[in-house]
Structure formats: C-alpha cells, structure tokens
Amino acid sequence: MDCDSSDRASLLKIKEQLGNPDELSSWLPATNCCSWDSGIICSDTGHILYLKILGALKVQDICWDSDPEHGLDSRV
Numbered sequence: 001m002d003c004d005s006s007d008r009a010s011l012l013k014i015k016e017q018l019g020n021p022d023e024l025s026s027w028l029p030a031t032n033c034c035s036w037d038s039g040i041i042c043s044d045t046g047h048i049l050y051l052k053i054l055g056a057l058k059v060q061d062i063c064w065d066s067d068p069e070h071g072l073d074s075r076v
Helices: 005-017
Strands: 039-042 049-055 062-065
Touching: 005 049
Parallel strands: none
Antiparallel strands: 039 049, 049 062
C-alpha cells in the first residue's frame, strides 16, 4: 500500500523544518513513505499511525502517535 499523500507532504515538511538531515535521506517526494527507512508505521489504508525519529538529529528524539481516523496532517 502507498502512503496517504497528505501524510507524505506533512512528513516532508517535518524533514524540511529539521534542516533536511542525512538521517531522513530516504524521505523523498513521490515515494512511498510507509517504506521509508525510519520508525514509520502505516495503517492498512496508508495513514501514518506511528512516527519515531532517532539518531543524530539536532533535536531531541521525536516520537508521535496518530489518531488513525485523522492521519498525520491533522496534528502537524
């Protein structure tokens, strides 16, 4: 399954706001965000259920849980 397009756009916005870190290099437009190399778990419908970003980011580790009925875009 492919990820929801609005969830993908929200993730790409997060990546940009973090300064496009190397740890998120697999986060590319027009790709399936459910298969990106990071702690992303998607629902059967392609919405982000869980996001966990760990590593050498210049911020504290980020962990986020979604309401599966509203998707990622409702919280970013």
